[in-house]
Amino acid sequence: MHFVEAKSLLSRWNGMNLYRGCVHGCVYCDSRSSCYRFTHPFEDVEVKQNAPQLLERALRTRSKACMISTGSMSDPYQPCEAELGLTHRCLEIIERYGFGASVITKSDLVLRDIDLFDSINRKSKSVLQMTLTVSDESLSRILEPNVCTGARRYAVLREFQRRRIPTVVWMTPLLPFLTDTEENVRRILDWCFDAGVKGIVCFGAGLTLREGNREYYYRALDRHFPGLSEDYRKRYADAYEVLSPDHTALMRLFHAECEKHGVLHDPEACFRCIAAMPGETAQLSLFDA
Numbered sequence: 001m002h003f004v005e006a007k008s009l010l011s012r013w014n015g016m017n018l019y020r021g022c023v024h025g026c027v028y029c030d031s032r033s034s035c036y037r038f039t040h041p042f043e044d045v046e047v048k049q050n051a052p053q054l055l056e057r058a059l060r061t062r063s064k065a066c067m068i069s070t071g072s073m074s075d076p077y078q079p080c081e082a083e084l085g086l087t088h089r090c091l092e093i094i095e096r097y098g099f100g101a102s103v104i105t106k107s108d109l110v111l112r113d114i115d116l117f118d119s120i121n122r123k124s125k126s127v128l129q130m131t132l133t134v135s136d137e138s139l140s141r142i143l144e145p146n147v148c149t150g151a152r153r154y155a156v157l158r159e160f161q162r163r164r165i166p167t168v169v170w171m172t173p174l175l176p177f178l179t180d181t182e183e184n185v186r187r188i189l190d191w192c193f194d195a196g197v198k199g200i201v202c203f204g205a206g207l208t209l210r211e212g213n214r215e216y217y218y219r220a221l222d223r224h225f226p227g228l229s230e231d232y233r234k235r236y237a238d239a240y241e242v243l244s245p246d247h248t249a250l251m252r253l254f255h256a257e258c259e260k261h262g263v264l265h266d267p268e269a270c271f272r273c274i275a276a277m278p279g280e281t282a283q284l285s286l287f288d289a
Contacts, residue, residue, distance in 0.1 A: 001045040001080050009054040014066050016055065018086045019074040020046035024106060024147040027220035028173050031073050034212035045080055052089040059097040065124060067275050068094050071104030075147075082109060091116045100125040102274050104170065108148045108156050118163050127274050128160050129201075131170040134179050135187035142224050143175070150188070157195035168199045168270055171254075173207030176235075177228060180205050180244035182253065189257050199264030199273065205250040206243035209236070 001021075009016045021042050022031065032042050040046060048054075055068075068090075070076045076087040087103070091113055094101045101120050103110065110117075110128065120126040132153050134140040140149040148156075160167050169192050174180045185205075192200055209217060218229040236242045244250065258265035264273065 001047055002040070003047045003049045005050050006048040006054060009048065009051055010058050010068070013069075015069045015072055016051070016090070017073045018048055018051045018070060018076055018090065019078065019080070020048070022074050022078055023080075024075060024078060025145045026106075026147070027143050027217055028175060028207050028213070029216075030208055030210075030213050032213040032216050033210045035210065036073070036212075045074070045078065047080065047084060047086070049086075051086055052093060055090050056093045056097075059093060059099055062097075062099075065097070065099045066277060067100040067102050067125065067127075069102040069104075069274075071129070075105050075107060076103055077105045077107035077109040079109075079146075082112075088113055088116070091120065095120045095123065098124055100127075100277055102127040102129060104129040104131065106131045106144065106147045106153065108152055111156060111159060114159060114163060114165075117160070117165050121163075121165050125166075125278055127166045127168060128157070129168045129170060129274070130157060131172075132157075132188055132191065133171055133174060135184050135191070136179075139178065143178070143220075150191075154191040154195060157191070157197065161196045167195065167197045168201065168264075168274060169197050171200050171202040172204075174202075174205045174244060174250070175207055176242060176244045177231065178225070180246055180250060182246075182250065185250055185253060186257075189254070193257075193261045193263065197263060199270035200254075200258060201267050201270050202251075202254055202265070203267060204241075204243060205247040205254075206241060208240055209242050210240055214238075 023043050081087050091101055095116055117126040130153050132150055134143055134150050137149050137151060157167050171188055221229040255265055264270050
């Protein structure tokens with residue numbers, strides 16, 4: 001990893017990335033795409049060491065509280081966070097100034113900060129968003145080699161449920177010929193419903209591939225599933241959206257089960273509820289239940 005002094009932190013949508021790059025090694029990671037213009041190797045994590053100072057400066061001048069989010073590009077709980085604590089310090093600042101917090105992660109390190117999430121949620125609102133796409137333990141260790149497995153993430157969701165902290169799951173991507181099975185989808189949905197998640201974000205039974213992450217993904221397929229990358233090339237060529245042959249049936253199953261269990265399943269509806277502060281929308285009743 002290497003350290004930088006960032007000039008700014010919060011985006012116009014109040015999102016922030018405290019780290020740039022990741023060592024989780026997920027074979028499908030879109031953040032590797034060339035369009036994001038990384039000037040350093042993806043695994044050489046860039047640390048915005050002055051992020052807490054920039055965040056405090058920004059929140060101190062705000063007249064109205066809002067949700068502050070992190071994790072859309074780089075996991076805020078990757079291994080270096082255990083030592084550096086940037087995410088922890090930023091959550092402390094968010095809690096101190098009465099703002100809301102939402103994080104997207106795959107790591108059980110988030111449990112370290114569960115008391116902070118609890119305090120923020122009692123004062124304002126906090127939401128844990130967790131990516132959960134692979135239910136098979138052995139397959140998870142291949143596809144997401146340097147982070148805890150799906151079963152462990154399910155256990156994390158249960159811990160947040162016990163604290164009544166709202167959770168949302170990202171059930172994406174679903175990899176054609178690997179995780180695009182009814183068995184995998186049903187097991188993930190069972191975990192989600194048992195853990196009381198408020199919404200599930202799923203953009204379809206498939207993934208996106210573009211320059212940068214496509215090449216990395218195919219090299220991983222060649223290592224672990226010889227011949228599969230050739231099947232991808234023949235079927236999808238250079239398509240950006242790579243949908244499973246079973247996309248229609250799997251999405252029908254997904255939406256029907258979410259409706260049955262009263263779980264939000266339209267991505268935009270999930271995002272609106274995550275972003276809204278208490279009292280801003282009637283849909284928040286789902287998060288307050």
